[in-house]
Amino acid sequence: MKRKSSLGLAGILGLTLVLSACSGSNDNNNSSPSTSASSAPSASAQASETAVGQFPLKEQITLKGVAKRPPLAPSDFNEQPLIKELEKNTNVHIEWDTTVDTDFIAKRNLLLASGSLPDFFFPSQFNDIELLKYGKEGTIVPLNDLIDKHMPNLKAILDRRSDIKAYITAPDGNIYALPVGEEIGSGQQVIGSQPNFLYINQEWLDNLGLQMPTTIDEFTNVLKEFKTKDPNKNGKADEIPLTYIDNFWTGDIGYLFGAFGVPDKTYRPNNFTFLDHLNVDNGKVTVSAQQEGFKQAAAYLHNWFKDGLVDLDAFTHDYDTYFARGKTPDETIGAMIWWDKNDVAGPERGKHWVHVPPFKDMVVEFSNGGDGLDRNGPAITRDNKNPEITAAWLDQFYAPEMAAQARFGPIGVWFEKDASGKLVQKQIENPGEFRQSSAVSNGIGLLLTDMTDKVGYIEPRAQERIDDISKYYLPQMQKEKFPNIFFTEEELEVIERLKPDISDYINKMRAKWLLGGGVENDWDKFQKTLDKMGVQELLKVHQAGYDRYIAAQK
Template sequence: MKRMKRSMLLMVVLFLGLTAFLTGCSNASSTEKREVKDIDLNEEGLPIVNEKVTLYFTAPKSPLAPGFEEMTIFKELEKETNVEISWDNYPDEGYQEKKNLLLASGDLPDAFYNSGFSDLDLMKYGKRGTIVPLEDLIEEHMPNLSKRLEERPALKKTITAPDGHIYSLPRAEEMGLVEMPNIQYINKTWLDKFGLDVPTTLEEYHDALKTFVEEDANGNGKKDEIGLTFMYHGWSGNLGDLIALFGVPDNNEHRIVKDGEVLFSAAQPEFKEAIEYYHGWVKEGLIDKEATTHDMAKLFSKGKTDDMTIGSFLWWEDTELVGTDRVDNYVVMPPLEGPAGKIVGKSNYSEYHRDAFVMTEVNPYPELTARYMDQFYAPKMSAQVNWGPLGEVYEEDSNGMLVNKELPEGVPMGEFRPKVAPGGPFVVLEEDFGTVVDMEPRAKERLAILEEHYKPHMVEESYPKVFFEEEELERINQLEVNIMEFVNQKKAQWLMEGGIEEEWDAYIKQLEEMGLPELMDIYQKGYDDFKE
């Protein structure tokens, strides 16, 4: 009887937990209950309507961010436009599941902000009518965005689906940063301690790391030094550019382009050679033993231990990982001379994105919504949506340009930005920097590093942001999920435990049986069509 009671109690708890997750702080269901009223839309100027209208948006948010209703940007927009947004925010890591539940149930918001819709989502739900085409609304009610699309035909191409419709608004940031997501840093304090220069070759780098881990570099009498750490399969800080030194760059998709041919990097002999080589570093204790398993929070914590423990790391920037107090101990390490020379991979990340905002079929005020969202594409507003608002991140100089204020003491921009900037729909073009907005200091610094050290050695080709047909996307999903899971598991295993030489032929055979040739044919066709 007690066991039965416990089982029933457990079922009740699980049911309540599921109900709480499904409902969350959801306002989406309010779209079914509200009264839709006639509105007088002002076609130009502000406010957009004379009497307040409420729209219901669902959006993900960073764990560092407050609810969007608390953000200055949306409070100010509400005052200016008379459009109130009732926000349904979900944490980034749970958002995709929630989004899919809403789409499956039909319990829809008016729009998904920072939508996270994949290309397959856009095509599937666009054809079903769940999300609505936006091209006519853009042309008739969004002059700011229309101007930006005229200035950048490539951006319009990016957001236009194969059926000719535009199902999502764009996000664009032309800074020249994302094509090189990795910068390598080394502990200059430790180099100086042992009378070593900044390494210029892979072997010199190996020897420096070996000295760090074997000679008690931090002087605390413990074997706690980490030679090299990185973010395995991370969007940044991954091992791709160290693999590139063997002749074939690697990236998270393992998809590269060489002389117009689309290749799977993790099936190339140079990849095998690189992984076998770096496994030797693991055996010597030069690579973080948790490098293939730790998450970003754990990685960042290693840079902020009481005693300095990291000898070298790969990441987007230094301050975010090691903190403001320790950043001066590290210097940039330019690309090393490896077996194939100095090679820096070019990522497939695009500065143009097509998932910033989608409008659903239940939205009773599409024209109003379009006018509201067009405010985000005014150049000054785009900058604030991306980096943060006037008064918190920016102030205006005598020419009206947005210039950066001093950050709160000891707070990196990487931590401050998500608290004040929602991201989402915006367009910041290259020519806006220095005229509309001053480039963020850490972006200036990073761009200078890339221009001086990395860009001269970067490969020329990468895979573009191809918009495939729905049938092709379905097939890519069917093949790629299993292939990527298999490859990434084997890569981590071989790096940390070895065995790539013995298992390589069987691995290649397995990839062929899993459909890798067909997958690469689809990507090659997409590439060729895009380049026509």
């Protein structure tokens, strides 16, 4: 199996070099000024040669990379089979500094503040404000020329997908970070259109003779029964009726605010603060926390906390603690909000966990942002003395097979090849959790719908998710969302000045009201504070950006 993976990578590298040679090997402009001025084999000279097919390098170079890693992956990326093979085939060694995704942005920001920069971030996870800020001040370098001259795989993608090129290009015309992501589905049926599935323990319902709840009040009664009637039959009062992760990209209780007509959307871990708490209704952009339904939801759900129906660790959970919640010797949770039930419950228990269909008259969120693609992938810093080699190395991840292996797992571990040579997923017992250890990163590479003839990357559980969205959530889903547009520099200055503090304030008050109540007494003061903080100016900017985006689609 190891040999099979090695051959797969070697083939990818070979294809990259052929494409690179065809893309302009006689163009002297590919050389940097230092290459032209000297006959010595400098790093820049090696980079220029590499762009026309000279991997592996004659002399090894070392680059420093700061990476976000999946929570169960080895802390040293050089232990990853894919990275080992990539070093062997390129002769580029990476000194990795890796951090789990929940801590990555804080780690990255400390490095930026200290001025101690790596050669590249893997990925950068910069939001648009940061891309323009660090690009303008030169902390990260424009990638346009590097893509054109040293990244034939990515260039081929951008040449045929002008929409992706436009999506990653800043208002100043520069590309500061590489595109990443997976196209799975489209429109309201894209895989991430509804990131918060509400699941319930069917075995517990059966043990207590309860029916599937169809309203928020019926769900409340079920949670109370789970709390008091010993549904796991162990004679202990150890049941946690509902668990979730507060203010997270998936698993957030804001989904249930939709039962009061106003879904509350949070995206803090990706630092997309400009998307927090936004809804769009008939073309009008609103902040959820200014709507009456938000107040009603906070007041109603506080009673769950007061009555002990909700896991108080929801405010401190990370991946590890949340996944462990469902795997205790005696099953102790009755309902959960998450992306995939098997991540938390495990595949065996997951068989008796089922969807709670949206309640009657509930508004289901249509997730803000893009359609599975992001413009916050790897970025190269000003301290990088070998940007051409770095770009050529990163380009390996934009070959379809390599992108699939990096984002899911190697051939022989996650994938196998069928008779036609297409990559298909192996039988994996718990793919969601397994991916957290087998993947290098979901912050690198592109997997697009026009690649499925080569790479069967749409894993069975992804197709199942799209089917579940269509079956359960689509009929009551919002028709509009706020898109992941690139604002103008002037608009981003307003967002940078106002949105982080406003989002923090909303998140703080939401947590206060859920845990301690008091939203009715605080509401008028809360609204006045939002106005003083500039929420109307912020909405004006978002509305202008949204209107411009819609006009451009016509």
